[in-house]
Amino acid sequence: MRTVDGRVAGRRGQATRQKLLDCLSEMLSSSPYRDVKVIDVARKAGTSPATFYQYFPDVEGAVLELADQMTAEGAVLAELVKGRSWAGKAGWQSAQELVDGFLEFWRQNDAILRVIDLGAAEGDKRFNKIRTKILTAVNGSLAESISELQAKGRIDKDVNPAAIAGALVAMLAAVASHQKGFTAWGVKQAELKPNLALLVHLGVTGKKPTR
Structure with a gap:
């Protein structure tokens, strides 16, 4: 150092x-x-x-250092998907744990993630690169899981795994960064999680979960 x-x-x-x-x-x-x-x-x-x-x-240089440290911690999000089963009750569990992981990661890193989002929105390529890096690993793992289901004939062959994975990851990130806003809309945290997990499961498998 x-x-x-x-x-x-x-x-x-x-x-x-x-x-x-x-x-x-x-x-x-x-x-x-x-x-x-x-x-x-x-x-x-x-x-x-x-x-x-x-x-x-x-200060900006120090913020970027904090962001880099947090990016390394973000690898845990990909582990929530890698090698997981999306069949039957195991699929519902996978969806729930992915949602829990996203919401918890954003809660723990809320302050620095807000700064990253601000910098990225203002067109700062350094912050945009960090934000992309945080989500790329989990996006890739999710796309791989969808491709595997597609290869087994469990989902429509016309589905684009990368597009579905990207849409789901973007949704999770947006919801995770807006958790306090849901409270203002009258949605409790206990209600948010299962409904978000339902959307994830439907997006990955095209089917309602087995609970």
Whole structure:
């Protein structure tokens, strides 16, 4: 791990760097991204702006580092699909666990995901690349599962696995990022999950689930 000027950071420096990232993450959960300043992050971490600039060029650079760390954690989403059965009751369980995984991942990383969505919406290719990377693995695993069902003759041969998988992943991401909004619409979390899982199961198998 190196500093901005290329020096190798020692154990103490790495700890300071991680503390700055942890403080930034905490601040993003309670303050708008544009309002977070270097001096505020440094003060919260008990250090100086000069120390912050040793490790990051600016707040945006630190946010991108947080995003990269979160992307690695996002690999767990693909594991929710890979090698799973979509037949019978096992298929219903697969759909439920995929939905649970998406909603939980977004809840745990809500602050940084909001910043990524904002940057991507503004056309920042760096943020768009990170968002795509988070979803690509699970999209690929889901498309593979649909292709396998298609090869076995369980779903229509005219179905495009990549298109179905992409639509389902986009839906899951959109719903996961809007969980609080459903409450305002009178939809409880306990009601959201099974209905979302139903849509996922229908999308993958073309059939109602066996419960």
